[in-house]
Amino acid sequence: MRAHRLIVQKFGGSSVANPERLKRVAQRVVETKQGGRDVVVVVSALGDTTDELLELARQISDDPPERELDMLMATGEQVSVALLAMAIEQLGEAAISFTGAQVGIRTDGVHTKARLIDINARRILEELGKGKIVIVAGFQGVNIAQDITTLGRGGSDLTAVALASALGAAVCEIFTDVEGIFTADPRLVPAARKLKSISYDEMLEMASLGAQVMQARSIFVAKRFRVPIHVRSSFSSKEGTMITDLAKAMEDIVVSGVTVQKDEAKVTMRDVPDKPGMAARLFRELAVAETNVDMIVQNVSREGATDVSFTVLKSDLPTTLKVTRQVAQRIGAGAVTTDEGIAKVSIVGIGMRSHSGVAAKMFEAMAEERINIEMISTSEIKISCVIRKINAERAMRVIHQAFGLHKRT
């Protein structure tokens, strides 16, 4: 059930980078309130606060306990909510700020990357009932011992989506420094267009493929609890992009966007004995070492041996190499090589599953530009190709063009 007057608005760090911007946020919140809505606001820490606090911790300790890091970092959002409440009161509307603990945002005990358990909406509903604008610190909660926890990357978005779900809000507005979700990164593909709407599933793929607007975990929660999300700009009043359950409306749409990811490296293990269980052994050991393997390609066997290539995040490369070399030695495989000169270009679209020829069109667009495809992986709503990094932007543009993304309304 949705409370149709209730709206949750989330403003990130760049929207509240300084007192002037914070006042503009207050203005925007007050306008929403005066437009007849009940408003719950979620804010992140001011601009560089998070970095400044981390730097303080670094000056004290090279390995600070995570519980204490959370205690420290949580002050950033507490400062923001207090200041925003002041700014709103200054504009003549009643406001009240809360920490995560005060509104019962309960998490598990994993400090610095806690998972939400639940939210006790009582105090918020009480204050909304008094006509107040309620401001909640993003990114933070408490565990069962009442110790402060933080939710990790994208934590404030998650707070906003979870609050919207717990309160049954009509919509969760995510204010950001871009105008919405685009068919491709406009800095790379000038013809990119803003999407009016996108499905949770497509957005999940876009998020995991590197579109920086929202983290996958928040979209996952929004999808699960069917919270409509409106991604829009803090700096304009234009409509942004609705992320929602689009099953019906979307049947005619094939591809929603093109993304690129350059933070992966390719690892190849040569001359793997062509016996059952060899690849499984490698990937089980990599999983134990908590390395996220993305794409995997196994070449055709030749003379009883094969090459296995896969991609991992560059940040996981040292661990990956160590594990892979150990396994190579044990199973009697050949050399292990790495290649950081790759990029992954993907297309995402909910309509793909029922349309044939989508992959072919993508490959042809690149072939015409003589861009070689080194690896391919597909899912129901996504096709990804690994190519030379140097070709990445050109590939995006020709694919964007090939699917007519520049002209769809």
Add this chain to the structure above:
Amino acid sequence: MRAHRLIVQKFGGSSVANPERLKRVAQRVVETKQGGRDVVVVVSALGDTTDELLELARQISDDPPERELDMLMATGEQVSVALLAMAIEQLGEAAISFTGAQVGIRTDGVHTKARLIDINARRILEELGKGKIVIVAGFQGVNIAQDITTLGRGGSDLTAVALASALGAAVCEIFTDVEGIFTADPRLVPAARKLKSISYDEMLEMASLGAQVMQARSIFVAKRFRVPIHVRSSFSSKEGTMITDLAKAMEDIVVSGVTVQKDEAKVTMRDVPDKPGMAARLFRELAVAETNVDMIVQNVSREGATDVSFTVLKSDLPTTLKVTRQVAQRIGAGAVTTDEGIAKVSIVGIGMRSHSGVAAKMFEAMAEERINIEMISTSEIKISCVIRKINAERAMRVIHQAFGLHKRT
């Protein structure tokens, strides 16, 4: 009942002005712990944090709601406790930090100057039981609605004293930038000596007379719950001054110290009709206006009229003048004049009550220097004289000398 292994240590803002100093505090705490004590530490906000937060609030609003100010200011101590816990862990001891809310420091609902109601020591005792050093944010608590409150001036000392009482600590150590309580301000009286000990009552008088080391409210609580306080320097390991119940040991001591206060002004209402209730009317109205009147002198009546003089804090002068002039007009008194060129010199000593001649010795010392005394007030353990401000330091030195404060051991 006192837990003889337990010690509460409080470090103020200047002791934790930067990461380097904070590490030294950690070192000191660890030494105490390794000396076989259980340690609870109370810290204030880092150096200028409080001013920086107030400045942020000022940029947002010229009249910020006090609830939100408390929400904002409380982050200062939260940062300190987290960093101190990190610094202690870095030295190899286990530490855990808490906000006021987390250890159940309950206050009334008066934001920015809340009064303590009680402390729930359970969580602290639990963590001490695990061998941890417990670090508690000073200055803050929560009201019954779980809203964050702050305790106002001297709030961190109050937190420390109240914790020492609730936990039955053997002693509450207040670390500061002076070495203890002196017979007079050493910057004004070079012969001033550090006192080995002083009674709560004397310290209360010293505090209210402007000795800046501790606020009267903390000493009041210490006296009531018989918490021994040790005021000492954060920058040396020398013993400081014990504030305690000294009834027996102190019988031979007459005067403990000399203080000066320059933040008061004298107000005189001339030609007050010499009828009952005239002075009462004035001081009742000043009380209603929340002006704290300190000393009052009423001259002898001449021809049916009298002059009334009193002192107030200079900061209260505008209100005081307004009220006094209104009253003067209504009761048919004469002109109201003010004099900001005064200072109040006082001697404090628990032995005074049983020794005669103390006042006479103080007056004679000033008379020999031709220092005119304009007003006098006495209590059981204090004698104060208003003199010209220009004579204040000279008066302190001769009084200090007259009572032999420079040579007592």
